[in-house]
Amino acid sequence: MSSIREKVINDLRPKPFTKLAKMWIGLLLTVCAIGVYAYIRQLQDGLVITGLRDYTTWGIYIANFVFFVAVSLVGSLITAVLKLSGVSWRTPLTRISEIIALAAILMAGLAIVVDMGRPDRMLNVIFHARMQSPITWDVMVITTYMALSFLLLFLPLIPDIAIYRKDDKLPKWLLKIYNFFSLNWTGSSAQKSLLKQSVYILAVMIIPVAIGMRTVSSLLFTTTTKPGWDSTNLGPYFVAGAFVVGLGTFIIVMSACRKFLHQGEYFTDKHFDYVSKLMVFLLLVYLFFNINEYFSPAYKMKSNEADHLNELFFGSNALMFWLVQIGGLVIPLIVLMFKKGRKPYVAFAVSVLIVIGAWFKWYLIIVPALSHPAIPIDRAPYEWVNYIPTWQEWAITAATLAGMLLIVTYLLRLFPIVPVAEYIDEQEKKMRKS
Amino acid sequence: MNRIEQYKIFFLGLFAMFIFLISGPVILNGQNDEPKSTQKKEQVQKKARIQLDYYNSNDQEYIIKATVKTKEGRSYVNVPGVPVQFAIAAEIEEYNVDLGEIVSDASGVAQFTGNVSDLPRFGIITIKTAIAESADFKKYSKKLEVQNASMVVDYVTEDSTNLIKVRCFTTDSTGEEVPIDDLDIKVFVERLFGELPVSDEFNETDDDGYVEIVFPDNVNGTIGGLLTVVVRVEDHDDYGNLVNQKETSWGIPLINNDNANARLLWAGKYKAPLALVILINGVLGVVWGMILYIVINIVRIFRIGKATKSTMQT
Numbered sequence: 001m002s003s004i005r006e007k008v009i010n011d012l013r014p015k016p017f018t019k020l021a022k023m024w025i026g027l028l029l030t031v032c033a034i035g036v037y038a039y040i041r042q043l044q045d046g047l048v049i050t051g052l053r054d055y056t057t058w059g060i061y062i063a064n065f066v067f068f069v070a071v072s073l074v075g076s077l078i079t080a081v082l083k084l085s086g087v088s089w090r091t092p093l094t095r096i097s098e099i100i101a102l103a104a105i106l107m108a109g110l111a112i113v114v115d116m117g118r119p120d121r122m123l124n125v126i127f128h129a130r131m132q133s134p135i136t137w138d139v140m141v142i143t144t145y146m147a148l149s150f151l152l153l154f155l156p157l158i159p160d161i162a163i164y165r166k167d168d169k170l171p172k173w174l175l176k177i178y179n180f181f182s183l184n185w186t187g188s189s190a191q192k193s194l195l196k197q198s199v200y201i202l203a204v205m206i207i208p209v210a211i212g213m214r215t216v217s218s219l220l221f222t223t224t225t226k227p228g229w230d231s232t233n234l235g236p237y238f239v240a241g242a243f244v245v246g247l248g249t250f251i252i253v254m255s256a257c258r259k260f261l262h263q264g265e266y267f268t269d270k271h272f273d274y275v276s277k278l279m280v281f282l283l284l285v286y287l288f289f290n291i292n293e294y295f296s297p298a299y300k301m302k303s304n305e306a307d308h309l310n311e312l313f314f315g316s317n318a319l320m321f322w323l324v325q326i327g328g329l330v331i332p333l334i335v336l337m338f339k340k341g342r343k344p345y346v347a348f349a350v351s352v353l354i355v356i357g358a359w360f361k362w363y364l365i366i367v368p369a370l371s372h373p374a375i376p377i378d379r380a381p382y383e384w385v386n387y388i389p390t391w392q393e394w395a396i397t398a399a400t401l402a403g404m405l406l407i408v409t410y411l412l413r414l415f416p417i418v419p420v421a422e423y424i425d426e427q428e429k430k431m432r433k434s
Numbered sequence: 435m436n437r438i439e440q441y442k443i444f445f446l447g448l449f450a451m452f453i454f455l456i457s458g459p460v461i462l463n464g465q466n467d468e469p470k471s472t473q474k475k476e477q478v479q480k481k482a483r484i485q486l487d488y489y490n491s492n493d494q495e496y497i498i499k500a501t502v503k504t505k506e507g508r509s510y511v512n513v514p515g516v517p518v519q520f521a522i523a524a525e526i527e528e529y530n531v532d533l534g535e536i537v538s539d540a541s542g543v544a545q546f547t548g549n550v551s552d553l554p555r556f557g558i559i560t561i562k563t564a565i566a567e568s569a570d571f572k573k574y575s576k577k578l579e580v581q582n583a584s585m586v587v588d589y590v591t592e593d594s595t596n597l598i599k600v601r602c603f604t605t606d607s608t609g610e611e612v613p614i615d616d617l618d619i620k621v622f623v624e625r626l627f628g629e630l631p632v633s634d635e636f637n638e639t640d641d642d643g644y645v646e647i648v649f650p651d652n653v654n655g656t657i658g659g660l661l662t663v664v665v666r667v668e669d670h671d672d673y674g675n676l677v678n679q680k681e682t683s684w685g686i687p688l689i690n691n692d693n694a695n696a697r698l699l700w701a702g703k704y705k706a707p708l709a710l711v712i713l714i715n716g717v718l719g720v721v722w723g724m725i726l727y728i729v730i731n732i733v734r735i736f737r738i739g740k741a742t743k744s745t746m747q748t
């Protein structure tokens with residue numbers, strides 16, 4: 001066994017939870033438990049316990065759903081786009097991005113279920129589907145993306161877990177799992193060829209599916225005539241925003257792995273610099289679509305749009321709107337443009353701003369638009385016009401976010417956080433060349 | 435806590451989440467639809483009220499409509515199942531008729547229908563309704579005084595204009611007609627969920643008790659242009675409600691633009707546009723076909739490994 005191989009295998013062997021990690025899991029489980037309690041209350045009493053009424057029928061649940069779908073796009077960005085572009089530094093980063101993508105898309109599915117007043121009728125979406133409905137398309141594309149994300153995580157894992165399946169430093173139950181899922185991997189050229197072909201097909205396929213998924217999510221909005229949603233720009237705007245928030249989440253998780261799993265050697269300053277530069281590019285694209293989204297309607301100020309935009313720019317949502325635009329977009333863009341801004345700690349802090357900003361951005365896309373219907377109801381009650389999420393909604397939403405982090409945490413614990421086999425191959429090739 | 439215990443907790447957590455997810459429908463099905471407030475309370479006698487209305491329809495039949503109400507909280511609610519006694523008296527001719535008892539229906543309405551010809555043609559008619567004392571309600575009675583009035587309506591077309599000619603009158607003791615002036619006449623057409631007003635706001639009878647109303651030419655009718663026109667005097671202090679209705683062919687014929695069998699974006703689930711069905715299923719077929727191919731590759735990887743291992747063992 002070469003020294004590189006031995007070192008990488010030792011470094012990346014899954015490690016048991018530390019005390020800090022256990023506390024982290026305890027915190028996440030507590031948040032989940034509160035969310036479960038709130039959801040049971042919602043099941044018992046119905047959606048009346050939420051702030052959702054005849055005007056705002058989509059509140060923070062749907063904002064949360066759109067957020068998760070956005071985060072899941074990181075898998076296609078890091079694994080597929082960078083792989084097909086031949087970017088060599090992406091290898092250690094792919095596993096984390098695939099884990100985030102799978103966890104996020106699973107939680108997106110859950111987030112939409114909690115918004116249902118009658119979740120027992122969930123399967124009606126499939127059994128009574130109308131092919132003309134964007135909701136049907138969304139169900140189809142999210143299910144497809146879920147399958148692709150799972151395969152994109154699983155396939156590159158096969159040679160990695162095959163390496164560790166006889167590692168006596170790992171617990172026996174984990175070795176049993178590894179042995180089962182390593183699919184008798186021997187590393188033969190036939191197996192390698194099939195694996196390489198399959199991963200390549202997945203990488204090619206997941207990009208249009210990811211963009212399609214995001215575009216279909218935007219169609220849920222743009223196929224209506226509501227002010228703020230009636231826009232041809234929303235599809236690419238959603239895609240751009242999704243890549244930004246996905247990469248932001250990725251930087252946060254990568255920072256955590258570097259700090260708490262002590263993997264600074266694999267997630268180097270250089271990696272932070274590269275992904276931050278990629279972030280700058282994505283933020284610029286996102287900024288362009290943001291300007292597009294608001295400039296033309298604001299220039300025309302059509303009656304319905306005017307109410308909506310005034311509310312966003314100067315009204316009750318103005319503080320959140322400008323904090324999101326400046327704090328979650330402009331400031332991160334400026335900071336990341338400088339070399340010092342691309343250092344791990346700064347990039348981490350900036351990414352936190354981006355992700356929080358993105359969550360509230362989806363809120364601002366959904367809720368204020370619903371508060372200004374094209375045909376307002378005469379003498380509508382105060383609580384219809386002014387949506388205020390209840391504690392149950394916040395608890396359930398927080399639980400889904402905690403659920404995603406819990407899945408990420410456990411998957412990072414169960415499996416090597418870097419594609420070990422691929423990384424070793426690359427390093428050995430480099431050695432041979434040098 | 436060792437590692438195995440940690441992962442036991444993790445899988446228990448996952449199992450609990452699964453149970454929680456499938457428990458949703460169970461919890462929902464177990465919900466008791468009956469509000470807690472319907473639990474047995476001490477029986478209290480309530481006060482009932484009657485809203486009384488009199489209708490003369492087409493000068494042929496009369497309707498006495500008694501709506502039984504009681505106060506619940508701050509508002510009145512209609513009460514079904516209450517027996518209401520009906521009677522009619524007139525100031526002349528010793529006319530005093532007991533009409534019997536009718537129980538209020540699901541919407542709280544007890545309604546008596548009779549022939550106008552059975553009523554005295556002149557003088558004041560007193561309609562009497564009463565609720566007898568019961569375990570639920572206190573004794574209550576309500577009277578309404580009306581005069582028997584006639585509304586004769588002609589529906590004619592003159593010079594391509596549709597006209598409604600209305601004449602209202604009462605009869606005196608000698609049998610002579612006495613015109614009723616200043617009666618507010620309203621015109622409606624029947625629609626699925628109610629009546630659509632189509633006349634001007636003010637159509638009052640003149641000194642001869644006569645008014646001529648032009649029926650608008652822009653009202654949609656059925657496929658044959660049929661419309662049921664309703665002429666009303668509403669809730670008059672002396673005469674109650676006078677109603678006359680007739681089916682006319684004054685509506686704009688409905689053009690049947692029924693696309694029930696066409697494949698459209700807004701049609702039902704079985705009528706999606708063919709191009710859309712082919713496109714979506716095509717894309718799904720290609721993507722899931724590739725996913726299936728990858729799954730087959732996974733099986734092939736497994737089999738190759740198994741074969742290699744068995745070769746090495748032999």
